[in-house]
Amino acid sequence: MTPDRWIALGWLRDVPARGARRIVTADGPMAIFRTSDDRVFAVEDRCPHKGGPLSQGIVHDSAVTCPLHGWVIDLEKAAARDPDNGCIKSFAVRISAGVVEILLPRIKAAAE
Amino acid sequence: MAEKLIVIGNGMAGCRAVEELLARAPGRYEIAIFGKEPELNYNRIMLSPVLAGEKSFDDIVINDAGWYERNAIVLHAGVEIVAIDKAARLAIDDRGGRHSYDRLLIATGSNPIMLPLPGADLAGVISFRDIADVRAMLAASTTGARAVVIGGGLLGLEAANGLRARGMAVSVVHLVDTLMERQLDEAASFLLKRELEARGIDVLTGASTECIVGDRGVRGVRLKDGRHIAADLVVMAVGIRANIALAKAAGLDCGRGVVVDDHMRTSDLSIFAVGECVEHGGQTYGLVAPLWEMCKAAADALAGIEARGYRGSAISTKLKVTGIDVFSAGQFGGGNDTEDIVFRDAAMGVYKRLILAGGRLVGAVLYGDTREGNWYFQLVKDATPIDSMRDSLIFGQALFAGSGQNPKSAVSALPDASEICGCNGVCKGTILRAIGEHDLKSVEDVRRKTKASSSCGSCTGLVEQLLVLSLGDDFVPGAATKPMCLCTTLTHDDVRRLILAKEMKSIPEAMQELDWTTPDGCGSCRPALNYYLLCAWPGEYVDDKQSRFINERAHANIQKDGTYSVVPRMWGGVTNPRELRAIADVADKFRIPTVKVTGGQRIDLLGVKKHDLPAVWADLNAAGLVSGHAYGKALRTVKTCVGSEWCRFGTQDSTAMGIRLEKMTWGSWMPHKFKMAVSGCPRNCAEATIKDFGVVATEAGWDLHVGGNGGMRVRATDLLCKVTTDEEAIEYCCAFIQLYREEARYLERTAPWIERVGLNHVKAKLVDAPQTRAALATRFLHSQKFFQVDPWAERAEKRRDRREFAQLMGTA
Ligand code: SRM
Ligand SMILES: Cc1cc2nc3c(=O)[nH]c(=O)nc-3n(C[C@H](O)[C@H](O)[C@H](O)COP(=O)(O)OP(=O)(O)OC[C@H]3O[C@@H](n4cnc5c(N)ncnc54)[C@H](O)[C@@H]3O)c2cc1C
Ligand code: SF4
Ligand code: FES
Numbered sequence: 001m002t003p004d005r006w007i008a009l010g011w012l013r014d015v016p017a018r019g020a021r022r023i024v025t026a027d028g029p030m031a032i033f034r035t036s037d038d039r040v041f042a043v044e045d046r047c048p049h050k051g052g053p054l055s056q057g058i059v060h061d062s063a064v065t066c067p068l069h070g071w072v073i074d075l076e077k078a079a080a081r082d083p084d085n086g087c088i089k090s091f092a093v094r095i096s097a098g099v100v101e102i103l104l105p106r107i108k109a110a111a112e
Numbered sequence: 113m114a115e116k117l118i119v120i121g122n123g124m125a126g127c128r129a130v131e132e133l134l135a136r137a138p139g140r141y142e143i144a145i146f147g148k149e150p151e152l153n154y155n156r157i158m159l160s161p162v163l164a165g166e167k168s169f170d171d172i173v174i175n176d177a178g179w180y181e182r183n184a185i186v187l188h189a190g191v192e193i194v195a196i197d198k199a200a201r202l203a204i205d206d207r208g209g210r211h212s213y214d215r216l217l218i219a220t221g222s223n224p225i226m227l228p229l230p231g232a233d234l235a236g237v238i239s240f241r242d243i244a245d246v247r248a249m250l251a252a253s254t255t256g257a258r259a260v261v262i263g264g265g266l267l268g269l270e271a272a273n274g275l276r277a278r279g280m281a282v283s284v285v286h287l288v289d290t291l292m293e294r295q296l297d298e299a300a301s302f303l304l305k306r307e308l309e310a311r312g313i314d315v316l317t318g319a320s321t322e323c324i325v326g327d328r329g330v331r332g333v334r335l336k337d338g339r340h341i342a343a344d345l346v347v348m349a350v351g352i353r354a355n356i357a358l359a360k361a362a363g364l365d366c367g368r369g370v371v372v373d374d375h376m377r378t379s380d381l382s383i384f385a386v387g388e389c390v391e392h393g394g395q396t397y398g399l400v401a402p403l404w405e406m407c408k409a410a411a412d413a414l415a416g417i418e419a420r421g422y423r424g425s426a427i428s429t430k431l432k433v434t435g436i437d438v439f440s441a442g443q444f445g446g447g448n449d450t451e452d453i454v455f456r457d458a459a460m461g462v463y464k465r466l467i468l469a470g471g472r473l474v475g476a477v478l479y480g481d482t483r484e485g486n487w488y489f490q491l492v493k494d495a496t497p498i499d500s501m502r503d504s505l506i507f508g509q510a511l512f513a514g515s516g517q518n519p520k521s522a523v524s525a526l527p528d529a530s531e532i533c534g535c536n537g538v539c540k541g542t543i544l545r546a547i548g549e550h551d552l553k554s555v556e557d558v559r560r561k562t563k564a565s566s567s568c569g570s571c572t573g574l575v576e577q578l579l580v581l582s583l584g585d586d587f588v589p590g591a592a593t594k595p596m597c598l599c600t601t602l603t604h605d606d607v608r609r610l611i612l613a614k615e616m617k618s619i620p621e622a623m624q625e626l627d628w629t630t631p632d633g634c635g636s637c638r639p640a641l642n643y644y645l646l647c648a649w650p651g652e653y654v655d656d657k658q659s660r661f662i663n664e665r666a667h668a669n670i671q672k673d674g675t676y677s678v679v680p681r682m683w684g685g686v687t688n689p690r691e692l693r694a695i696a697d698v699a700d701k702f703r704i705p706t707v708k709v710t711g712g713q714r715i716d717l718l719g720v721k722k723h724d725l726p727a728v729w730a731d732l733n734a735a736g737l738v739s740g741h742a743y744g745k746a747l748r749t750v751k752t753c754v755g756s757e758w759c760r761f762g763t764q765d766s767t768a769m770g771i772r773l774e775k776m777t778w779g780s781w782m783p784h785k786f787k788m789a790v791s792g793c794p795r796n797c798a799e800a801t802i803k804d805f806g807v808v809a810t811e812a813g814w815d816l817h818v819g820g821n822g823g824m825r826v827r828a829t830d831l832l833c834k835v836t837t838d839e840e841a842i843e844y845c846c847a848f849i850q851l852y853r854e855e856a857r858y859l860e861r862t863a864p865w866i867e868r869v870g871l872n873h874v875k876a877k878l879v880d881a882p883q884t885r886a887a888l889a890t891r892f893l894h895s896q897k898f899f900q901v902d903p904w905a906e907r908a909e910k911r912r913d914r915r916e917f918a919q920l921m922g923t924a
Binding site for chain 1 (some may be wrong): 290
């Protein structure tokens with residue numbers, strides 16, 4: 001069985017605090033968020049409402065406000081905050097020596 | 113016969129390990145300690161007070177000569193071990209001496225990182241690690257006048273404070289925006305910066321050093337942005353690196369530090385290591401608390417005691433600068449499902465933040481009041497369930513709940529002389545006196561007696577707070593005072609006034625002073641605060657890009673598919689073949705799918721990819737086209753008609769007037785978008801009467817209209833006044849925009865603003881008061897000096913915000 005794989009995405013210093021960067025992967029666009037206290041989240045860059053690019057929103061505590069119609073997506077829960085409803089795909093992420101890495105699930109990595 | 117133990121490093125960990133060992137197995141080892149520094153064992157963390165003049169070297173010696181003697185320890189002070197021969201179990205010193213051992217303990221600490229900057233080898237560039245460094249700094253501080261400290265972490269700030277206390281002029285240069293970013297969050301860092309500045313230390317954050325200049329000695333430091341800071345002394349305090357050269361050369365397993373197991377044993381069974389030079393469980397440490405635990409584990413192992421060993425440490429930090437209380441512990445990043453409790457008391461300069469996860473405290477950041485730091489740290493280390501005390505946790509162990517947060521503290525802290533009602537010039541003291549003397553009970557009462565809040569009404573929230581302050585629970589605030597958002601109890605108007613009254617100049621400062629309940633606001637208050645600060649302090653306030661909506665951050669309009677649209681300015685709706693050709697060329701070159709004429713008399717290029725934006729702008733700039741701000745809460749378009757130049761009915765040159773207005777007002781940031789139009793006669797072909805500021809020509813001059821709106825709720829303009837000259841029209845335009853900029857709430861267009869405050873209020877400020885009008889116009893033109901910069905050129909040519917337009921690079 002192939003183990004889970006950590007894939008390096010880029011330097012943490014290239015993601016602004018209270019900001020995000022977009023990265024296009026084989027699975028589509030992904031957004032890497034960095035909060036003011038240096039927590040990092042990786043989610044698919046698609047708002048559950050109408051697919052807005054979340055990476056372009058305003059980041060506050062551990063949430064982002066979608067730039068298209070203002071839904072607030074909680075990055076920890078990978079879901080919209082009240083009163084809206086909807087989930088997004090998120091990825092385990094870690095920082096290793098200043099590099100942001102995400103965990104590609106087993107099956108996915110095996111298929112590569 | 114006793115076994116031989118050699119300790120390499122006469123520092124904090126080496127000697128502590130020996131103390132622990134002596135307590136467990138006295139006489140078991142014959143001990144020799146080698147120390148590169150020609151000193152007795154001293155308390156390194158107290159170098160800061162020595163530098164600051166609060167302690168002498170003798171005060172900080174931990175073990176004096178008698179201790180070595182009593183315990184029959186041979187100290188080789190000033191002797192360095194240069195090699196280890198594992199196979200022969202020999203340590204070799206720098207004089208060629210060969211010392212055999214049964215057990216070896218490596219405690220070589222770490223080395224300060226010296227950035228390889230040009231000039232880093234000049235005399236006068238010093239690190240901050242040992243007593244020799246402190247002596248060198250003290251020598252420089254008596255002769256030299258100025259010091260630059262590179263690094264705004266714990267060490268750098270302690271160095272800066274010490275040098276300042278010794279009378280030097282000190283600047284701190286720190287690479288990122290947050291001081292002590294590894295220990296503090298933005299809010300606490302802001303308070304720290306303010307305090308250091310109050311002590312006369314110049315703090316430059318977000319500043320990168322390019323080189324150190326000088327000939328024989330240091331003369332100064334040059335920053336990447338071109339700034340030069342004169343200096344006679346440069347202290348480099350940018351971090352430490354575990355000192356592993358010796359261990360590595362000896363063939364021991366090393367990562368960032370010498371790799372050890374839970375019993376502090378290295379990859380060689382006879383060799384142990386403790387202190388900053390080790391790596392345990394993938395971690396290295398730069399503070400003493402973990403070292404003490406390591407020393408116990410090593411002593412157990414060396415004494416042959418079976419114990420659980422070292423399991424890694426949670427760490428807490430305190431800044432040792434007298435009079436500044438900063439504490440941080442545990443994590444304030446990482447982990448899922450964390451939750452914050454934030455407490456701010458602006459009057460007392462206190463900021464506390466607790467981070468909870470899974471019903472436990474996982475981290476704490478304290479500023480101003482650190483008394484409860486150790487208690488919080490204990491809760492973190494013990495993973496104590498805190499659900500039962502969650503509500504009062506922030507008040508600390510003493511549990512003085514009740515005396516807690518005063519939501520009105522920002523208002524109560526204002527001096528009596530500060531103006532509450534700008535329209536009628538009523539100050540805080542007058543209102544409070546009136547409430548007391550006349551037994552006032554409501555905002556209506558206050559209005560009648562003092563006139564405060566009787567004009568535009570935007571100070572109503574503050575007046576209500578003064579009533580609460582005087583009457584306590586007897587006063588119930590009305591519904592008119594809707595807070596700005598869920599992060600605060602204050603209204604937009606309150607916040608704006610307090611920003612001015614208390615001269616707040618940054619978002620973290622405003623959040624702190626105004627008792628914000630979230631660490632960094634939300635998508636609704638941040639852009640508003642950014643605007644209010646920008647409007648209040650033109651040229652001074654540093655725009656916060658991360659608090660702007662994407663369109664204003666990217667200087668283009670986001671479209672539903674994530675592409676952008678680009679609308680260059682077309683002054684007064686007039687263009688020429690050269691501009692049109694440039695637009696056509698850009699559309700071809702970047703395969704822009706749609707080119708459309710907008711409702712604002714200019715051309716929109718739709719479907720541009722974000723990473724193409726700077727290149728698109730560069731080409732447009734080359735033809736003289738600049739940003740049209742179609743994306744901004746800013747001046748949009750000035751529509752014009754052909755006017756007297758061509759039209760058979762035209763009475764004035766409306767096109768020229770429109771161009772003049774647009775050239776004067778472009779670039780200005782506003783509460784909402786702002787549109788203008790100029791028509792050459794009352795037929796009004798430019799639709800000036802549904803614009804924010806509309807100008808319609810008459811035989812005698814111009815009619816000036818304000819507060820029009822198309823859009824969802826159409827509102828025709830009100831006539832503000834009639835003027836006869838172009839100059840008057842220009843002055844009114846500036847003054848009106850500035851009044852709107854200063855008074856309207858964020859995201860309130862001129863139409864709802866005028867409906868709220870009344871046309872008479874606007875007329876009173878502009879038409880009836882020529883001096884106020886002139887002053888408003890002057891303020892507007894002053895702020896334009898800072899905002900009339902083409903944001904496209906800055907990004908295309910000067911490559912500002914480059915990262916915004918590039919994808920994150922995968923390194924995989
Ligand atoms: C491009 C344009 C339509 C066109 O193809 O003609 C346009 C496009 C948009 N308008 Fe508009 N408006 C455009 C002229 C107008 C006009 C006509 C005018 O300016 O003379 C109006 C009515 C006049 C007025 O503002 O009073 C207009 C009233 C609105 C409104 C309603 C405003 C209101 O106060 O009710 C919105 C919504 C808002 O701002 O919240 C809006 C919002 C928008 C946004 C920004 C929607 C959005 O948030 O993404 C559209 C952006 C498209 C883009 O990315 O370029 N647009 N919009 C026009 C650009 C003019 C320009 O050159 O800058
Ligand atoms: C100014 C300052 C302020 C600090 N403030 C704090 C604080 O407030 N709180 C906190 O927890 N920590 C603080 N620290 C950090 C703390 O001092 C260190 O974590 C601690 O000293 C590390 O102990 P150590 O024994 O591992 O290293 P050290 O104390 O550095 O001891 C290592 C010793 O080994 C010697 N040595 C190295 N190589 C050889 C060799 N080959 N042969 C012989 N000798 C050698 C060195 O000369 C040195 O004397 C501060 C540090 C400094 C410099
Ligand atoms: S009218 Fe509606 S659809 Fe058309 S540009 Fe304006 S906001 Fe978009
Ligand atoms: S697509 Fe995100 S809020 Fe509509």
